[in-house]
Amino acid sequence: MAYLRISILVLSLVFLSFAFSEAKEVIVGGKDISWNVDSSKTLNEWIQSKRFKVGDQLKWKSDKDSDSVLQVTKEDYGSCETSKPIKANVTEITLDQAGPFYFISGVKEHCDRGLKLVAIAKPPKHVSPSPAPATATGPAAPPSTNAAAGPGFGLSNGILGFAIGLVGMALI
Template sequence: MAGYSKTSTTTSASLLILFLLFGFSMAKEMLVGGKTDAWRVPASESDSLNQWAEKSRFQVGDYLVWKYDGGKDSVLQVSREDYGNCSISNPIKEYNDGTTKVKLEHPGPFYFISGAKGHCEKGQKLVVVVLTPRGGRFTGIAPSPSPSPSSAFAEFEGPAVAPTSSATALNGGIFMMAMGVVAAMWVFPM
């Protein structure tokens, strides 16, 4: 490799590793339901946002983004109990700006319901289960324990099921592949 020093190759390899690590740790913004009009009363059970959430993979640091008419609806983050009862009287957090962005700050379930009267009872609600980081090295504050779950919500205990589609895994994959090709061409010019 005439014209290339060991320092240049080492620096190039270090940059490649940095790009790879950065790409795998990037948080994602996920549009709730995958479309701008998803925060509404579902037309059927198969239209439920929980169907979408079960097919998606959520990591600590990801963001959920809702788009809706803030004058007519809102997003309430609630406890498991309030989720099950569709209680809008004691939300953990309330959002009504029409474009809501919530950071998923810890592993475990997050519960959201509509703040519009009667909408939750008609199915406008969402449970998102955030995966525990690999290696268990997450150092954030864990959520406080909640009362024992009713049998209707026991299905949300434990780790999330892997999605049936690889679409979420491909989110940063194309970028990382392109960066790898560029780095390889830089390190090993033709």
């Protein structure tokens, strides 16, 4: 019986740790070759349901012969300016700070038709957010609305771990 109690307690601690340390690897659009001008509407609908945090990694799968992904400033995102990206030919990126990350098509005509995306990274719950440095090349302040917020998988694991822990404590 003591072994069962200890096992339940250890298991609950493991689930709780997932709530605070689980970084995600996400394929943008959720499928192969989703970065193309025909999928721009679908991509924007897809991002609306996503919630990212610092440390998550985004991966793009695109037809490299017909398009590319650029990380740009908020201003260049708005105007589809492709000549001075923060990063060019992005295939994967780790969201290394809280705030918005702006991505556009490397083909200006595709960006003008809507092939662009904003991913907003939330700070980890246990770390207080620090203001982003004011630079001309870094991401700008987040928009006033955050449509990308949604339930996080790590939080559900944390709640499950907490519930298992309560049951374990009741058995002790």
